[in-house]
Amino acid sequence: MTLKIRIVDGSAPYEQVRAQISEQARSGALPVGYRLPTVRGLAERLGLAANTVAKAYRALETDGVIETRGRNGTFVAAAGSAAEREAAGAAAAYAERVRRLGLSEAQASAAARDALRAAYGE
Incomplete structure (x- = not known):
């Protein structure tokens, strides 16, 4: 290491x-x-x-x-599977939250895309 x-x-x-x-x-x-x-x-x-x-x-x-x-x-x-499971859980929680907020799929996708770009410094 x-x-x-x-x-x-x-x-x-x-x-x-x-x-x-x-x-x-x-x-x-x-x-x-x-x-x-x-x-x-x-x-x-x-x-x-x-x-x-x-x-x-x-x-x-x-x-x-x-x-x-x-x-x-x-x-x-075994990081890959644990990380993927956690990401899937976070995505499901996000999807449920934006649905309750009344956002369209396009609006929710745009918000997620913006957040990912900010997180990765793009």
């Missing part, structure tokens, strides 16, 4: 850790079942506070990218 934190990058260090681990898990560079370093170990290696790495790990666990198995450690989960 290779992580590089760039302080001048402008994004928070925990977000850089989260994004890099997520991308490496998604690309297969970190295979399903790969055991991640402990929070303290990774923090030490990167020169970060343990709370910073812990925050990144919590976000990754919420996203379904990693799973913690108690004292056994933290491992890369």
Whole structure:
């Protein structure tokens, strides 16, 4: 696992850790079942506070990218299926909400497209 934190990058260090681990898990560079370093170990290696790495790990666990198995450690989960299930659930909730608001399919699609573009910095 290779992580590089760039302080001048402008994004928070925990977000850089989260994004890099997520991308490496998604690309297969970190295979399903790969055991991640402990929070303290990774923090030490990167020169970060343990709370910073812990925050990144919590976000990754919420996203379904990693799973913690108690004292056994933290491992890369089958992220694709968990992420896709969560996205489908969020999309269903969004569809129900815009239907109740009385928006047309075109209006709802335009709002979702705008939100996605903003989220991806386009």
